Amino acid sequence: MTSTAIAAAVPPPTALPVPRVRETDNRAAYVSFGLAYVLGHGAAAVSGGGTPWIALPGWLPVTLLGTGLVTGIALATRAALRAQHGADAPDVLSGKLLGAAWIVAFTALFLAITGLTSVLDRPELQDVLWPAGSGLVVGLLYLAEGSVRRNLLHYGLGVWLALVSTAALWFASPGLFWILAVAGGGAYAVAAPLEHRRLRASAP
Numbered sequence: 001m002t003s004t005a006i007a008a009a010v011p012p013p014t015a016l017p018v019p020r021v022r023e024t025d026n027r028a029a030y031v032s033f034g035l036a037y038v039l040g041h042g043a044a045a046v047s048g049g050g051t052p053w054i055a056l057p058g059w060l061p062v063t064l065l066g067t068g069l070v071t072g073i074a075l076a077t078r079a080a081l082r083a084q085h086g087a088d089a090p091d092v093l094s095g096k097l098l099g100a101a102w103i104v105a106f107t108a109l110f111l112a113i114t115g116l117t118s119v120l121d122r123p124e125l126q127d128v129l130w131p132a133g134s135g136l137v138v139g140l141l142y143l144a145e146g147s148v149r150r151n152l153l154h155y156g157l158g159v160w161l162a163l164v165s166t167a168a169l170w171f172a173s174p175g176l177f178w179i180l181a182v183a184g185g186g187a188y189a190v191a192a193p194l195e196h197r198r199l200r201a202s203a204p
Contacts (some may be wrong), residue, residue, distance in 0.1 A: 023202050024083040024149060027195045029076035034188030036068020041131060041181035048174035073102060094148055101144065105137045131180055135165025153198055157191050
């Protein structure tokens with residue numbers, strides 16, 4: 001048999017499937033975080049200041065904000081785990097490290113705020129440091145996740161949240177909470193439909 005005949009008789013090698021990380025669907029997490037900003041910070045805004053619009057118990061804004069943030073973190077974690085199905089080892093490791101970064105970041109924020117307010121003997125500072133600090137931490141984590149996943153929408157949202165949260169510290173209450181509710185919650189309201197468009201565009 002000639003070399004040409006042998007080549008024709010041998011079937012071509014079958015290409016092995018290349019593991020690929022699926023796109024992370026952040027829509028549910030964006031909605032949860034957005035509601036946390038609008039309801040939690042919004043409740044603090046309308047009930048704060050010298051002449052509050054509505055008299056609300058002090059625990060209500062914190063509860064609304066905390067519930068939304070915890071739910072959003074859980075939804076974001078679930079979405080990240082779903083996206084890692086079938087991924088190779090390096091991508092799985094990156095996802096696990098990003099997930100652990102949320103725990104480390106908020107633990108560090110807790111230590112910083114409680115330590116600072118304790119040393120200065122100004123416990124009332126926690127009322128502004130926690131809202132602004134949590135927004136900064138979430139924004140920086142979005143920057144990291146957007147870089148690793150090459151997600152420009154996630155990265156851009158992180159830039160906005162980090163800048164808005166820290167700029168809000170220039171305003172006294174309730175101005176700080178109005179900025180976080182409108183600018184922060186509004187950013188999530190815009191990001192959720194944009195995330196839907198991004199997922200449709202990236203679908204095979």
